[in-house]
Amino acid sequence: DTAVSQTPKYLVTQMGNDKSIKCEQNLGHDTMYWYKQDSKKFLKIMFSYNNKELIINETVPNRFSPKSPDKAHLNLHINSLELGDSAVYFCASSQDRGLAGEETQYFGPGTRLLVL
Amino acid sequence: GESVGLHLPTLSVQEGDNSIINCAYSNSASDYFIWYKQESGKGPQFIIDIRSNMDKRQGQRVTVLLNKTVKHLSLQIAATQPGDSAVYFCAEGHTGGFKTIFGAGTRLFVKA
Numbered sequence: 001d002t003a004v005s006q007t008p009k010y011l012v013t014q015m016g017n018d019k020s021i022k023c024e025q026n027l028g029h030d031t032m033y034w035y036k037q038d039s040k041k042f043l044k045i046m047f048s049y050n051n052k053e054l055i056i057n058e059t060v061p062n063r064f065s066p067k068s069p070d071k072a073h074l075n076l077h078i079n080s081l082e083l084g085d086s087a088v089y090f091c092a093s094s095q096d097r098g099l100a101g102e103e104t105q106y107f108g109p110g111t112r113l114l115v116l
Numbered sequence: 117g118e119s120v121g122l123h124l125p126t127l128s129v130q131e132g133d134n135s136i137i138n139c140a141y142s143n144s145a146s147d148y149f150i151w152y153k154q155e156s157g158k159g160p161q162f163i164i165d166i167r168s169n170m171d172k173r174q175g176q177r178v179t180v181l182l183n184k185t186v187k188h189l190s191l192q193i194a195a196t197q198p199g200d201s202a203v204y205f206c207a208e209g210h211t212g213g214f215k216t217i218f219g220a221g222t223r224l225f226v227k228a
Contacts, residue, residue: 004159035218041203043160043218056215090159103148103209103216107159 003027004108006091012114013081021076021111023091031055032074033092033105034066043090049074081115088112128225135193137222139206142187146208150216151180151191154203163191163204193224201226 004025013019025032033056034046047066048056054066063079074091091108129135141149147168152160166173166180166189173180179192189206203223209216 041154041221041223043205043221045215045217048215092159104150104162104165105160105216107152107161110157110159 004091004093004106006089006108006111008111009109010112010114012116014116015081015083017081018077018079019081019113020078021089021091021113023074023076023108025072025091025093025106025108027093027095027106028072029093029095029106030071031094032068032071033094034074034076035090035092035107037088037090037110039087047074047076081113083115086113086115125220126223126225128227129196131196131198131226131228133196135191135196135200135224135226137191137193137204137206137224139189139191139219140187141189141206141208141219143208143210143217144187146210148209148211149180149182149189150207150209151178151189152205152207152218153200154205154221156202160205196224196226198226198228200224 007022031050033048035043036046037043046058046060049068052068065077067075088110090110092105094105150165151163153163154160164175164178164180166182171182177194181190193200203221205221206219207216
């Protein structure tokens with residue numbers, strides 16, 4: 001009954017490789033996010049999708065490409081991995097943004113990416 | 117620019133004492149504030165929120181105080197327990213916006 005799930009939980013890979021992280025939410029939420037958390041625990045938003053449409057795209061290298069096949073899924077593909085990409089990546093979802101004002105986000109367990 | 121910051125990066129309290137975690141924000145347009153708790157190895161978890169038309173909101177053992185005049189937010193945890201040990205984040209957003217900005221986090225240690 002996991003509300004927001006991510007796979008894999010751990011990802012160890014070599015520099016230059018391409019990898020994907022998958023995220024699914026079963027909460028019926030309209031909006032999904034990807035965050036990057038560095039070693040100092042700082043959480044920074046990367047992308048946000050609302051009903052499969054990209055609404056936030058922070059200053060993220062274009063090696064990172066989100067894909068939302070449907071409202072319940074938001075995957076993150078990373079090309080040509082670099083050492084600095086090592087971090088914990090969190091997926092999150094929320095009910096609605098805007099008029100409803102419901103902005104509580106539900107986070108997945110995180111994917112720990114280590115680039116060697 | 118927008119920023120949400122914390123005064124105390126690490127806080128150590130005795131079990132049973134009350135904890136106060138502080139947060140400063142700079143975006144005057146923010147009207148929604150949230151506290152999240154992140155336990156080791158897990159994702160952040162919602163604790164309590166408050167809107168800008170309020171200055172205090174209480175939950176179970178937690179209270180959030182909002183001072184819009186000085187753009188300050190605090191989280192008070194009553195009778196702190198070992199299970200409260202975690203990193204706490206304040207976050208801000210605004211109605212109609214799609215982005216929540218997270219503060220740097222405060223690590224709370226509870227000593228038994």
